[in-house]
Amino acid sequence: MKRKAVLKRIGIIAAVVVAIIICIIVVAQVVLQSRTSAILNDISGIRDNENYKTPVYIDGIEVIKQDVSCGYAVIEMFAAWSGKKITEESLFDEYGSVVTSTGDSFCAEMNKRFSEYTTTIHKYLPNTELIDKIYDSLASGMPVPFDWAALLGDEWTLHYSLIIGADIPNDKITVANPYGYYEELSVKDFLDRTSFEAYKNMPFYLNLGFAFGIFEKNTIFCVNK
Secondary structure, rough: HHHHHHHHHHHHHHHHHHHHHHHHHHHHHHHHHHHHHHOOOOOOHHHOOHHHOEEEEEOOOHHHHHHHHOOHHHHHHHHHHOOOOOOOHHHHHHHOOOOOOOOHHHHHHHHHHHOOOOOEEEEEOHHHHEEEEEHHHHOOOOOOOEEEEEOOOOOOEEHHHHHHHHHEOOOOEEEEOOOOEEEEOHHHHHHHHHHOOOOOOOOOOHHHHHHOOOOOOEEEEEEEO
16 A cells, blocks of 8 residues: 555656646746747838948958867857868867867857957847848958858758848848858858757757757857957
């Protein structure tokens, strides 16, 4: 009898724990949906905006094809452009692992490697504010590291790349992608990918990562002198 009572109690506790976990997940998903809706604001007037009439482009950035990780590859590209010698391999040899898997950790590494600049992470920016900050950064002469949904073959991934150009009147954003190529996108396609709306059928574990703040949408890293 005592054993049955103990097992019953354990079962009740387990059921309560499972119910609490489910509630937490549901609440987190609702919060994520709310935050996602808030960033998807109207961009219909962006091409006629006088603030963006001059195309902006950063020269001298060569794409490298990543060997270790996209985060390390972006740091290598930024370093080569800014006159420093930092490679994916040197970063991996120093740490013995990849330490840029989250936005905050990538931002910290940028600040560590480029102490002459200040790198600031901006998360869940509304579409119009995202474009504004990107344009202003490029206009000031700085490329913009960012996080987005990218295709590796036919497979969607969470990926760091470097924004190097914006021609808003002609509906074009230019990206140096460490999968090994330059990529030109329309503003809409670009925003579909920074918001991860393009990543259909995202695996549940990644969805949870966004829900619990491990990953973020419409996220860029502004580098200032």
